[in-house]
Amino acid sequence: MPPLFEQLNPPRRLLLGPGPSEVSPEVLRVLATPLLGHLDPAFLGIMDEIMEGLRSLFGTRNRMTLPISGTGSAGMETAVSNLVEQGDRVVVGVAGYFGLRIAEMCRRRGAEVVKVEAPWGQPLDEDQMERAVAAGPTRAVAVVHAETSTGVLQPLERIAAAARGAGALLMADTVTSLAGLPLDVDGTGIDASWSASQKCLSAPPGASPVTFSELAMERFRARRSEAPFWYLDLALLGGYWEGTGRVYHHTAPISTFYALHEAIRLALEEGLEARWERHAAAGRALVDGASAIGLEPFVDERWRLPMLITIRVPEGVDEKQVRGRLLDEEAIEIAGGLGPLAGKVWRVGLMGHSARTGNVERLIAGLRRILKR
Amino acid sequence: MPPLFEQLNPPRRLLLGPGPSEVSPEVLRVLATPLLGHLDPAFLGIMDEIMEGLRSLFGTRNRMTLPISGTGSAGMETAVSNLVEQGDRVVVGVAGYFGLRIAEMCRRRGAEVVKVEAPWGQPLDEDQMERAVAAGPTRAVAVVHAETSTGVLQPLERIAAAARGAGALLMADTVTSLAGLPLDVDGTGIDASWSASQKCLSAPPGASPVTFSELAMERFRARRSEAPFWYLDLALLGGYWEGTGRVYHHTAPISTFYALHEAIRLALEEGLEARWERHAAAGRALVDGASAIGLEPFVDERWRLPMLITIRVPEGVDEKQVRGRLLDEEAIEIAGGLGPLAGKVWRVGLMGHSARTGNVERLIAGLRRILKR
Numbered sequence: 001m002p003p004l005f006e007q008l009n010p011p012r013r014l015l016l017g018p019g020p021s022e023v024s025p026e027v028l029r030v031l032a033t034p035l036l037g038h039l040d041p042a043f044l045g046i047m048d049e050i051m052e053g054l055r056s057l058f059g060t061r062n063r064m065t066l067p068i069s070g071t072g073s074a075g076m077e078t079a080v081s082n083l084v085e086q087g088d089r090v091v092v093g094v095a096g097y098f099g100l101r102i103a104e105m106c107r108r109r110g111a112e113v114v115k116v117e118a119p120w121g122q123p124l125d126e127d128q129m130e131r132a133v134a135a136g137p138t139r140a141v142a143v144v145h146a147e148t149s150t151g152v153l154q155p156l157e158r159i160a161a162a163a164r165g166a167g168a169l170l171m172a173d174t175v176t177s178l179a180g181l182p183l184d185v186d187g188t189g190i191d192a193s194w195s196a197s198q199k200c201l202s203a204p205p206g207a208s209p210v211t212f213s214e215l216a217m218e219r220f221r222a223r224r225s226e227a228p229f230w231y232l233d234l235a236l237l238g239g240y241w242e243g244t245g246r247v248y249h250h251t252a253p254i255s256t257f258y259a260l261h262e263a264i265r266l267a268l269e270e271g272l273e274a275r276w277e278r279h280a281a282a283g284r285a286l287v288d289g290a291s292a293i294g295l296e297p298f299v300d301e302r303w304r305l306p307m308l309i310t311i312r313v314p315e316g317v318d319e320k321q322v323r324g325r326l327l328d329e330e331a332i333e334i335a336g337g338l339g340p341l342a343g344k345v346w347r348v349g350l351m352g353h354s355a356r357t358g359n360v361e362r363l364i365a366g367l368r369r370i371l372k373r
Numbered sequence: 374m375p376p377l378f379e380q381l382n383p384p385r386r387l388l389l390g391p392g393p394s395e396v397s398p399e400v401l402r403v404l405a406t407p408l409l410g411h412l413d414p415a416f417l418g419i420m421d422e423i424m425e426g427l428r429s430l431f432g433t434r435n436r437m438t439l440p441i442s443g444t445g446s447a448g449m450e451t452a453v454s455n456l457v458e459q460g461d462r463v464v465v466g467v468a469g470y471f472g473l474r475i476a477e478m479c480r481r482r483g484a485e486v487v488k489v490e491a492p493w494g495q496p497l498d499e500d501q502m503e504r505a506v507a508a509g510p511t512r513a514v515a516v517v518h519a520e521t522s523t524g525v526l527q528p529l530e531r532i533a534a535a536a537r538g539a540g541a542l543l544m545a546d547t548v549t550s551l552a553g554l555p556l557d558v559d560g561t562g563i564d565a566s567w568s569a570s571q572k573c574l575s576a577p578p579g580a581s582p583v584t585f586s587e588l589a590m591e592r593f594r595a596r597r598s599e600a601p602f603w604y605l606d607l608a609l610l611g612g613y614w615e616g617t618g619r620v621y622h623h624t625a626p627i628s629t630f631y632a633l634h635e636a637i638r639l640a641l642e643e644g645l646e647a648r649w650e651r652h653a654a655a656g657r658a659l660v661d662g663a664s665a666i667g668l669e670p671f672v673d674e675r676w677r678l679p680m681l682i683t684i685r686v687p688e689g690v691d692e693k694q695v696r697g698r699l700l701d702e703e704a705i706e707i708a709g710g711l712g713p714l715a716g717k718v719w720r721v722g723l724m725g726h727s728a729r730t731g732n733v734e735r736l737i738a739g740l741r742r743i744l745k746r
Binding site: 017184196256 | 376377378379380381383384385386388390392393395396399402404405406407408409410411412413414415416417422425426431441443444445447450454456474477478481552569571577578579600601602603604621622623624625626627628629631632634635637640641642700706708711
């Protein structure tokens with residue numbers, strides 16, 4: 001019988017899409033480390049270091065800070081399914097695809113979802129958010145800190161104050177911001193946050209760092225109904241990750257957590273401020289380079305993310321064909337727009353190991369060839 | 374500031390517990406392959422190969438055969454959360470820890486859970502299962518094919534016939550059996566099954582192969598209520614994994630799926646019958662070796678698994694201390710018992726790459742030294 005398939009030999013790409021980002025050689029090497037068991041004392045020590053490292057990245061002292069054994073959406077669903085119950089009024093800021101996803105997950109939990117919408121490409125209107133929070137007994141407020149579908153940075157301070165004033169939990173998606181721009185969970189007053197390993201941390205996808213404040217954990221413990229999902233239940237996760245028992249819950253994805261450990265170590269070794277500045281510099285280089293070939297950013301400078309930049313597709317250009325040629329001829333991945341931005345923007349990710357001006361130069365050179373500019 | 378922690382350098386263990394099993398050097402090497410994006414045409418091709426390979430392993434032509442982006446429990450919850458609804462009568466066979474877990478997940482879905490229990494160390498009583506299925510309108514029957522907590526193989530034929538006769542779906546946990554002993558999902562009439570990458574497939578944990586029959590998918594599409602779990606929703610997963618659209622759902626764990634691809638390739642290259650025989654031979658060697666130092670298996674030969682063998686702890690022996698010394702002095706991991714078997718048995722896993730007589734010899738030699746036999 002002929003073999004069903006050959007050993008994989010994927011083409012080499014430069015990953016400049018919205019994630020996964022380039023994984024550094026150090027992290028790739030660590031992935032190939034032989035495995036420990038998930039209850040081995042040596043592995044429990046690695047888990048402790050991951051938790052402590054994630055606290056530094058999130059800017060928090062929250063005990064309940066750990067990676068979920070799934071991708072970023074699993075982290076989002078961990079926050080929503082543990083903190084939102086049937087009938088809860090939840091104000092969700094929707095200015096892009098991932099705001100919609102939070103709203104959808106809240107809807108599945110039977111929440112009364114109050115959507116505050118903004119045009120894709122702009123941040124939420126903070127006045128409108130304040131009014132929505134004040135308009136009823138609000139259980140939680142959910143926003144996306146760095147909206148990967150639009151490239152917009154959402155200021156959090158006033159929204160956090162509104163949530164606090166209403167006694168509501170603040171939930172923030174930091175999938176694309178963690179380790180790429182200033183984030184201060186405790187200082188800002190974020191009660192629940194989720195991120196992903198494959199963005200500015202530059203580890204492979206498969207782990208979703210999350211953090212929960214003491215207030216969030218109190219609310220969780222005071223739920224009127226049981227947490228619906230066994231796999232994401234904060235009580236069961238806490239039993240494995242923290243406390244003295246280290247009770248078996250599920251088998252942790254050992255190799256993925258090895259990679260996450262090394263990615264965190266590299267981020268802390270670089271220093272968070274230096275890392276933020278590297279992302280900012282890469283973003284500036286991209287905007288300058290794009291401008292030199294007559295392309296312009298979609299998002300206003302005031303709230304433009306450095307690590308995920310949306311570029312307007314010029315009139316008359318087939319954006320999908322350009323992306324296909326970039327992939328085939330230049331071995332560079334970028335992404336198209338989602339929802340209302342489909343066909344209108346390219347999304348360029350400069351996250352983690354990808355956030356280097358040399359990568360920006362390669363992309364601009366490739367676009368110049370393909371667009372003949 | 375001193376570094377928070379050093380690059381990881383875990384001690385080298387021989388993994389003879391209930392999983393993760395030893396990962397072969399080929400799979401470790403593949404883990405270090407640079408990543409593709411999750412929507413790259415080359416990655417979509419790898420996904421197709423994984424699906425086709427998993428069909429061979431499961432013994433099925435089910436279109437809906439794919440790996441969940443989580444560990445085995447996420448696969449279990451995929452089956453339960455998509456196929457079991459509020460008020461459904463579900464007959465769950467409970468003869469160990471993982472049967473209990475299925476029952477718990479069904480309970481969280483609001484099902485009427487009818488537990489058919491058997492003593493840990495024995496299979497379910499098939500007469501009793503038949504009677505329970507016949508005693509009411511049964512929506513689903515759930516059993517564990519290879520119970521990792523006890524080392525018992527559950528015969529499925531009569532239970533499958535009972536489920537079919539009652540118009541109920543048969544759900545089977547094949548976490549420990551897949552790629553280690555004969556499994557024929559289509560021939561047996563299993564409608565939903567879930568497994569794990571880190572057992573007899575010997576890939577790292579983090580992927581849970583699942584398969585759903587056409588009947589299961591029909592029942593899923595005819596749900597009275599929406600699927601509760603966004604991350605595990607079969608409709609959304611199907612949109613990404615199969616069909617023409619390949620619609621983005623979540624970011625697949627690329628490196629974990631690379632490893633799974635290679636692990637499947639190695640299993641098919643070895644040949645399933647040769648692989649089953651290798652597991653059987655390793656299991657026989659363990660029982661013989663244990664007997665030579667006066668240790669006896671806990672489970673009767675008639676339903677003893679080859680790849681997960683429970684060994685009775687001799688009278689007066691502190692089993693935990695023995696495991697600690699095995700780990701520290703011999704660098705071998707085995708596991709203790711769960712629930713009613715805590716303190717009474719050791720659990721030895723001989724799964725995938727671990728299922729080699731040389732490993733058995735190392736374990737027996739270590740036990741001989743520690744137990745002074």
